[in-house]
Amino acid sequence: MSIIRQGSLFSLEELFDLEPTHRFEGVFSAIDIYPILAVVSKKSVYGAPVELNYPAMIYSLVARITERIPRIKDLIKRLKNDFIFRLDCGFLLSDGVPSEASYSRMINKLSESHILEKVQEKLLIQALTEGFIDDHNVSIDSTHVEARDQSPPKEEKEEPQPKKRGRKTKAEHEQWLLEKAEQEANATIYEKTIESQLDVTLEELRTSTPLTPEWGVKKNSAGKNVFWFGYKSHLAVGTKSQYILQSMLSSGSLNDGKAAIPLLKGLKERLLDLLVKHAIMDSGYDYAAIYKQVYRIGAQSVIAYNKKNESEPVGFDKYFAPTCVREHSYKYDSFDPKYMSLKYTRPKECKDCPLAHDSLCQSVYKIRIKTDLRRYTAPARGSQKWKDVYKERSAVERVIAYLKSYFQLNNIRHRTGKKAKFHVDLVTLVYNASKLASDRINLRLQEVQAVA
Template sequence: MTIIRQGSLFDLQDLYDLQPTHRFEAVFSTIEIDPILAVVSKKALYGAPVQLNYAAMIYSLTARILERIPTIKDLIKRLKNDYMFRLDCGFLLSDAIPSEASYSRMLTKLADSDILERVQETQILQAILEGFITDDTVAIDATHIEARDQAPAKEEKPKTDPKKRGRKSKEEQEKWLQEKAEREAALPLYEKKIEAQLDSSLAELRSAVPLDPKWGIKKNSEGKNVFWFGYKGHFAVGTKSQYILQSLFSSGNLNDGKAAIPLLKGIKDGLSILPISFSTLDAGYDYPAIYEQIYRLGAQSIIAYNKKNESELEGFDQHFAPTCVREHSYRYDSYDSTYETLKYTQPKECKDCPLAQDTLCQKVYKVKITTNLRRYTAPARGSKAWKTIYKQRSAVERVIAYLKEFFQLNNVRFRTGKRAKVHFDLTQLVYNGAKLACDRIAKSISKKDRLQAA
């Protein structure tokens, strides 16, 4: 059974079937290690002499994820007892095996830097340049990640004084509105409304993400609320290549929708060479600000509509297609990108309708998507083309499942959110590295087959 089902000659399962030495070499070659070494290596000439092989330590952390070694303690034990594994990670027989404290100091340096994010971006750009990522559709979703620490008791909300009944005076209403505006302005960026993110830079959005483990809530398959204590991982995945293009790590209580704009801005700023035409998300991301950000990206929104107790519009169906006098829905015909206009044609039922020639029923109906980005998308909601693109959203769900089952995404062993984020970043670095290694091997095999056939 393959891990990622693609029509290539080589997949992740084949990678795991290789000898460990070849498997490690293939994945390690996709990681640019020099920038990481510049961060973690000792820079001062003073103090105790350097006796640690920092490059091998970094490779051993990635090998830990590949080999599904649960803890750093188990990793050290494996390095001591398995000489081949030790050599595969880059340690010499004369090198001292690092202690848990040494790994801890390295993780602290990585946690205080954004170097892993920058190396991931370089890795993705390399995959694009080599022609392995050609996606025009990106899918976004989030998943819960449980913390290992015991969850604290839920805090009870303090009881507030009962509201004074009756209508406020004009002065009281103005004072209340002013105080409310001041409170909202003083809130942290991720506690404000999503619209506040539109004019914030990517650096501001990245630096303001809450990382501490918190109580989160989600619905299970039965529709019941389930609580967990920990974090959330947010991913933007290429639906065809299944590479992780962007990610965000946050506290467990962060609303999924508030992570979408940072992911989209990350694609715009860091992966502008990738021609993204569509962004597909589920109904949890149905916010006007997200539609606006996707529009600014130059792409189209394929997002499930959440009615939110809204009443249906008269003269339109549930997908906002216009209806004729007899309430038959117009058919989506095409989209004019020059004028950003959707074109609808008369329903089939109007062919034999006595009102077909009447001025009440027009043959063609056009609407600009900028009239309401949330209602009007290209292709139009409810059309076959829209449904086909929306189905590609399952790619991000598969990638999350692979990360949890095969790459230890859910195996967070650190107490602080900053260190947990290091594990989160390493997980993606190894996953994308394994994908890139597989694509390179598949390309090499295909080239050899063509040469033999010739």
């Protein structure tokens, strides 16, 4: 094959440049469809025989993503008119092309289960076993996914009643406390604060995720609010391998920070062999509970700081490094994992300072990160090491661009949240399968070049 003569490293773009037959072979071989097949296959030997070729239908859904076919109707048309494509998907000469209703029934069955998440987990474990995933840094971010449904009309808000002036009476205050306690008791886990997620199981967090399309808002690069109606896709991406290690879909109105803890718990519980050293996020994830969860999984937080109208502490600079009497910042030196402490050394400006040997200006300053997990991270904020690690956050943005450009992430054509989740799960599965296929081809190329 022509791909064996490639001299450069093989990438996702080159995978899409292959002939469809070769591309399909690589992607299909990376996906174990037998668990998926078990969900849609007939369970009983009684009744009318099944005439549908379910394995070929599943492969055709995968091919629809890679070929960027927008609708099931267009997929059926392609299967009818393209004989080679039909054979590539696994249909036999004697098989008829399934109807749109048949695809709809199969998708409905799959959307009621979580089988794609299990197949995704198995694929990631296989990539770990083969050595293609060796990430120590994970980047987390979210992106908007528009719904094809028409957005609901905005409800007219009732005019607020004027507040009663003066202090509440004792009876009114007690009634207010009862109403507040009732609201908190009836609130879902995602309506509560992020701190409430820390002691909730991963299964409960995933099953209770809101999936109804809602209005979402996010600031663009120009600082202006951008509104959309639909969902949010939350991703945890390995910064080196660029595999999607964890993903989830939520309503568009969900705060980005409320998806971080489920993703972090998924990394810890579902990928046991993955050693995460740094969790990298932007300032939208700057919440104390997220730092605590990162610490619980044995990693360090590299999250942009959001001041939130906080004043700088006395005796420290804007990066929370200690300062000397003359307000020169101490220089970050190293991190001691045994005592979980940051080591700072005397500023170079203090070399000839008359107070250098005074007790007011100590030569070494150590701070335990547990003093404040949000302010003290390893490597320390403001250091060159911290900046170098934070630069790797662009990996998740690159993957999001791939998903929207090549894998139809922003092409949800289902009216229910479960089916929308099925579409996004399928997109991330096909992306990871494409990554695994390209990595395997790249490995074979390197072996051939080594022999030559």
